[in-house]
Amino acid sequence: MRLIPRRLFAFVEGLSDPFAPVPPGTPVNAPLRFLFAQMRPFGRVMWLAGVMGIGVAALELGLIWYAGRLVDLMGQGPAAFWASYGTEVALAALVLLLLRPLVVAVNAAVLFSGISTNMIAQARWRSHRQLMGQPVGFFQNDFAGRLANRVMNTGHAAEDSAFLVFEAFWQATAFALATLVLLMGMDWRLALPLALWIVGFVGFVLWFAPRAGLTAEKVSTANSRVTGRIVDSYANIETVKLFAHASREERFAQSAMRRHRLRFGALMRLFADQQAAMALFNSAAMALVIGPALWVWSQGALTVGEVAAAIAMALRLNTMTGWIMWMTVRTFEHLGTIREGLQSIAVPQTVTDRAGAVPLNVTGGRIAVQGLTHHYGKGRGGLSGVDLTIAAGERIGVVGPSGAGKSSLVNLILRLRDPEGGRILVDGQDIAGVTQDSLRAQIGMVTQDSSLLHRSVRDNILYGRPDATEAQMIAAAMRAEAHEFILSLRDTAGRQGYDALVGERGVRLSGGQRQRIALARVILKDAPILILDEATSALDSEVEAAIRDTLYGMMEGKTVIAIAHRLSTIAQMDRIVVLDGGRVAEQGDHAALLNNAGIYARFWARQSGGFIGLEEEAAE
Numbered sequence: 001m002r003l004i005p006r007r008l009f010a011f012v013e014g015l016s017d018p019f020a021p022v023p024p025g026t027p028v029n030a031p032l033r034f035l036f037a038q039m040r041p042f043g044r045v046m047w048l049a050g051v052m053g054i055g056v057a058a059l060e061l062g063l064i065w066y067a068g069r070l071v072d073l074m075g076q077g078p079a080a081f082w083a084s085y086g087t088e089v090a091l092a093a094l095v096l097l098l099l100r101p102l103v104v105a106v107n108a109a110v111l112f113s114g115i116s117t118n119m120i121a122q123a124r125w126r127s128h129r130q131l132m133g134q135p136v137g138f139f140q141n142d143f144a145g146r147l148a149n150r151v152m153n154t155g156h157a158a159e160d161s162a163f164l165v166f167e168a169f170w171q172a173t174a175f176a177l178a179t180l181v182l183l184m185g186m187d188w189r190l191a192l193p194l195a196l197w198i199v200g201f202v203g204f205v206l207w208f209a210p211r212a213g214l215t216a217e218k219v220s221t222a223n224s225r226v227t228g229r230i231v232d233s234y235a236n237i238e239t240v241k242l243f244a245h246a247s248r249e250e251r252f253a254q255s256a257m258r259r260h261r262l263r264f265g266a267l268m269r270l271f272a273d274q275q276a277a278m279a280l281f282n283s284a285a286m287a288l289v290i291g292p293a294l295w296v297w298s299q300g301a302l303t304v305g306e307v308a309a310a311i312a313m314a315l316r317l318n319t320m321t322g323w324i325m326w327m328t329v330r331t332f333e334h335l336g337t338i339r340e341g342l343q344s345i346a347v348p349q350t351v352t353d354r355a356g357a358v359p360l361n362v363t364g365g366r367i368a369v370q371g372l373t374h375h376y377g378k379g380r381g382g383l384s385g386v387d388l389t390i391a392a393g394e395r396i397g398v399v400g401p402s403g404a405g406k407s408s409l410v411n412l413i414l415r416l417r418d419p420e421g422g423r424i425l426v427d428g429q430d431i432a433g434v435t436q437d438s439l440r441a442q443i444g445m446v447t448q449d450s451s452l453l454h455r456s457v458r459d460n461i462l463y464g465r466p467d468a469t470e471a472q473m474i475a476a477a478m479r480a481e482a483h484e485f486i487l488s489l490r491d492t493a494g495r496q497g498y499d500a501l502v503g504e505r506g507v508r509l510s511g512g513q514r515q516r517i518a519l520a521r522v523i524l525k526d527a528p529i530l531i532l533d534e535a536t537s538a539l540d541s542e543v544e545a546a547i548r549d550t551l552y553g554m555m556e557g558k559t560v561i562a563i564a565h566r567l568s569t570i571a572q573m574d575r576i577v578v579l580d581g582g583r584v585a586e587q588g589d590h591a592a593l594l595n596n597a598g599i600y601a602r603f604w605a606r607q608s609g610g611f612i613g614l615e616e617e618a619a620e
Contacts, residue, residue, distance in 0.1 A: 004105050012114035015044045018122035027130060029346035031338040038123050038158045045114040049166040052107035057174035059100050064316060065182060066092055068309025075304070111167050116159050124155030127341070133349045136416050145231025146224045147344055153220065154341030157334035168327035172320060179313050183289075186306050187296050193288035194317075201281055201321060205328050208274060213332025215267045220337045222260035229253045235504060271329070278325055282318045289314035351418055351436070359438035363427050364392030365528045365559035367413065371422035374408055375582075382408045384582040385422070392427075395560040397570030399603060400579035406563050409579070410531055413561070415439055426529075444527035448534035450518030452506030457486050458498040460506075460517055464525035473498075473524060479550045480520035485513055523554055530555060532562040567604060576600060 020041065028034050039046065073085050128151055131138075139147070176198055183190040233240060233249045240249050293310040296302045302310075369388040376382055383405040390396055398406050411417050413424055415431055424431050431439050444464075452460045461473050468476075477483040489500040491508065506514040522530070532551070552572075564570045571590045578586040578593070578600050586598050593600035 004109055008106065008109050009113045012045065012048070012110050013117055015048075015114055016042050016118050016122075018118040019125055022126060024352070026348045027126070027342065027346045029342050031335040031342065034338055034342060034346070035158055035161055035335070038119060038126075039162050041122070042115065042119065042162070045110060045118075046166070049107070049110045049115065050170060052103065052110055053166050053170040054174050055103045056107050057171045057178060059095075059103055060316070061175060061178045061182065061313075063096070063100075064312045065309055067312060068303075068305040068307075070305070071308045072303045072305030111163055115163050115166070119162050120155045120159035123158040124151055127151045127154055127345045130345055130347075130349070133352070134347065135349075135351045136411075138347070138350075142344065143228030143232055144235070146228035149224050149227045150341040150344045153224075153337050154345060157337040157341070161331050161334040161338075164327050164331050168324060172324050175320070176317075179317070183310065183313070186310070187301055189292050189296055190289065190310060193292055194285075197281075197285055197288050201285075204277065204281065205325060208270075208277070208325075209328045209332045212267065212270050212274070212329045213336045215263065215270055216329075216333035217336025217340055218263045219260065219267050220333075220340045222256065222263045224340065226253065226256045226260050229256050238507065274325060274329070278322050282321055285317050285321065286314050289317075351415060353435050354433055357433060357435045360426060360429060360431070360434040360442055362442045362528050365442075366390065366392040366425075366427050367529070367559060367561075368425040368428075369409075369413075369422070370425070372409070372412060372419055372424065373421035374412060374417065374419045376408075377420075381405075382582055383412070383419075386579075386582070386584055388577065388584060388587075390559055390561065392559055393557060395555050395558075395562070395574045397573040397576040398561060398563045398579060399565075399567070399570070399576065399600065400585075404579040405582040406579055407533070408582075410445075410533060410561065410563065413531070414443060414445070442527050443529045443531060444522040444525045445531040445533065446515070446518050446522050450506075450515055452502045452509070452514055452517060454501065454504045456495070456499050456501055457489065457517060460502060461498075461520045461524060464521035464523070468524055473520075476524035477517075477520040479523050479553070480516045481550070482513070482516040482520050486517075519550075523550075528558055530558045530560045532560070532564070534564060 028037060070089075073081055076084070131147060131151065180191050180195055180198075183194060230253055233253065240246055290311055293302060293307045297304070297307045367388075367390040369386055369390075372383050372386040372388075374382040375384075381403060386405070386409070398409065400406055408417075412419050413431075415424075415436055418432065426434075426439070426442070453463065458473065461477060462468055464476070465472075474483060477486060486500075487497050489509075490496045491500040491503075493501070495501060500508075502508050502514075502517070506517070509517070548569075551569075560573075562570050562573060570576060573590075575587060575589055576593055577584060578598075580599055586593055586596065586600055588596070594604060595601075
């Protein structure tokens with residue numbers, strides 16, 4: 001049974017769009033300003049909520065006042081009462097049965113559908129978009145679970161804070177002010193003690209709530225730490241089991257839980273003190289209203305009905321004070337949660353599209369690296385003044401000891417980071433001036449540890465080209481030697497083949513199976529530039545041999561950069577570039593580099609089972 005029409009919900013929900021485009025920029029790193037920024041698009045909803053809040057408070061107080069009037073009117077006896085006031089009572093009954101439920105229903109629809117439904121979605125969406133614009137290193141330096149926890153909790157805190165502004169504070173303020181006006185109309189000696197009590201109560205709330213909020217913020221931080229540690233253990237459960245460190249992980253999580261317990265205990269002690277204080281304030285409210293009311297009545301200045309109304313108002317305030325205190329503490333707790341969340345959300349994006357950035361137009365795939373320097377802000381490591389030109393359609397292999405700058409070069413070409421010096425051109429276009437999405441759309445990449453999304457095999461392969469047909473997807477899987485094992489997959493829910501879920505990061509598959517699905521994804525993408533970073537390292541020799549022709553087929557007509565420790569995979573490249581100490585030390589084809597008897601020749605001579613001793617070479 002629906003008491004509120006669907007059209008009313010649809011109307012208030014449509015007053016704001018939580019997913020409306022927003023100007024680019026970092027969210028403000030201040031809880032209140034962040035909250036106001038979230039509330040700004042809800043102007044019409046807030047105005048309506050304000051009007052309805054006054055209506056609810058007025059009706060509540062009006063019922064109390066009319067109850068007192070009824071007490072006075074009933075003193076005339078039943079016959080005179082019904083004869084003189086029967087119509088008035090009937091109208092009051094209509095207000096009670098029709099108008100009050102209508103106002104309360106509209107107010108509820110505005111608060112729950114107009115504010116809560118849209119604001120929680122808006123805050124989480126905007127926060128998620130901000131984090132999705134961060135570079136890869138941002139996520140590598142934090143727990144994924146903690147980041148997700150902060151996005152989710154910040155959204156809830158922003159929504160509930162805005163909700164409480166109108167559901168609690170606005171209505172309570174309207175009720176308190178109206179009560180003072182009504183008591184002033186009865187006798188100023190009733191209103192004065194209540195006014196003094198309100199000032200004292202507000203002062204206590206403003207003193208207590210920030211302390212509770214600060215403690216609650218510490219609880220939120222501790223809770224995020226617990227979540228991050230637990231998620232980290234779950235995400236790496238295979239490593240935990242293999243090294244028999246379940247007890248170690250339990251202690252690791254327990255230490256965070258103990259800290260959370262201490263901070264949560266401190267918050268609970270504050271709440272216990274708050275309950276004691278509230279009992280004192282509630283008793284004072286009763287005494288400061290009822291006592292003067294009886295005294296003024298004894299002097300003949302108040303009727304019995306007015307005394308009854310004053311007592312009812314005191315009782316209503318008595319129940320309202322605890323509610324207001326709890327809502328205030330919740331608001332400060334939410335501000336603490338927002339402040340903690342902003343530690344991740346209000347971080348400026350370090351890699352952004354320039355104003356006026358245009359899509360990359362790839363005509364051949366020529367890459368020119370000019371004076372490229374990047375030391376990760378440390379003054380060492382990375383690359384130092386690298387110059388390198390890769391012709392359109394040329395296939396180059398990149399080798400070098402650990403720390404030589406191979407990964408740095410790839411990350412800068414993909415613009416996962418911005419260089420500290422120099423530039424990279426693709427077909428004459430500086431990649432710093434094109435949109436990031438258009439750049440990466442033109443590059444296919446297979447990494448050493450290709451993680452998969454916790455979705456179906458089909459979704460993972462189609463990630464390379466979402467508009468591909470089923471036949472194109474299967475053809476890509478067959479070229480990657482993945483089709484046969486995919487057909488044999490079955491997940492715990494009974495989904496089979498391409499519909500089977502692969503687990504978080506693809507944990508339900510072997511390393512070789514994950515790599516072949518990742519290869520199928522890149523084959524389907526069919527980008528003009530191809531980067532292979534240890535693309536066959538997770539494959540056994542038999543499978544590698546089976547797809548080697550596929551790999552070389554993928555390279556046809558593409559500009560290729562292949563990083564490998566297994567030199568046999570790059571020996572047939574058009575050119576091999578040797579990086580050492582962040583610089584290009586050697587380059588040439590396989591035969592020429594062997595004849596030079598330099599770094600590459602030493603690598604080749606030292607290789608064992610097809611691998612080169614890069615770590616040993618670096619140590620020397």
